[in-house]
Amino acid sequence: MKTETLEYYAEAFLLENFNLPLNISIRISKRMKSKLGAFLIKYKNKSVYSKEIVMSYNFIVHNDQEAILDVLYHECVHYALYTLNxxxxxxxxxxxxxxxxxxxxxxxxxxxxxxxxxxxxxxxGYQFTKKVKGYNKRYICRYCRSKFVYRREITA
Structure with missing residues (x-):
């Protein structure tokens, strides 16, 4: 799903349910690993600098349209309620x-x-998976205090 498609669905959802236009951008982030989507408000000098909805690229690639739209609509509700104070x-x-x-x-x-x-x-021999690369460079095993070794990439 592309950004334009997400914006189309978000615009229609906001107009139908809140009578609001979509006045913020929607961005797809490849770096977002722990969240599926987020409504972000950035502040600068105690005033609002920018607002946007960010969706996880991995979530979009590995899920069906129904789940993607559900998360998008969740973030749109955050935006709509914020806009309505x-x-x-x-x-x-x-x-x-x-x-x-x-x-x-x-x-x-x-x-x-x-x-x-x-x-x-x-x-x-302790094994685990993480959603980030480079975990072996920063942490040691809690059982034997040795450094971890990266084995392979898997699909979770």
């Missing part, structure tokens, strides 16, 4: 009620699907 955070009651009324999933409803990296401790 209403509580827009994940834990706010009005935000949760709005999601329920629109039939949109809450945060952490989907699990990560995409590329992960397998690491192993050469001494004790």
């Amino acid at each position: 209403k509580p827009f955070r994940d834990s706010d009651a009005e935000f949760i009620q709005t999601l329920d009324a629109l039939g949109i999933s809450k945060t952490r409803s989907y699990h990560y699907k995409g590329n992960a990296y397998l690491y192993e401790c050469p001494k004790c």
Whole structure:
């Protein structure tokens, strides 16, 4: 799914449900690994500098259209409530009620699907996966204190 397609669906969703235009950009990020999507507000000198919706590239590539649109609409609800000066955070009651009324999933409803990296401790054989590369350069094994070795890339 391309940025233009996401913008089309977001524009239609916001007009239909909140009577608001989409006045922010939507960006697809290849660096976003821990989140599937985010509504970002950047501040500079205590005033709003910019706003955007960011979607994870790996999430878009490895999921179906229904899941992608569900996450996109979730982020659009954040944006719409923020624009209407209403509580827009994940834990706010009005935000949760709005999601329920629109039939949109809450945060952490989907699990990560995409590329992960397998690491192993050469001494004790402890294995684990991480979504980031270079984990072996920064951390040591908690059991035997030796450095991890990168084994291979896997699809999670």
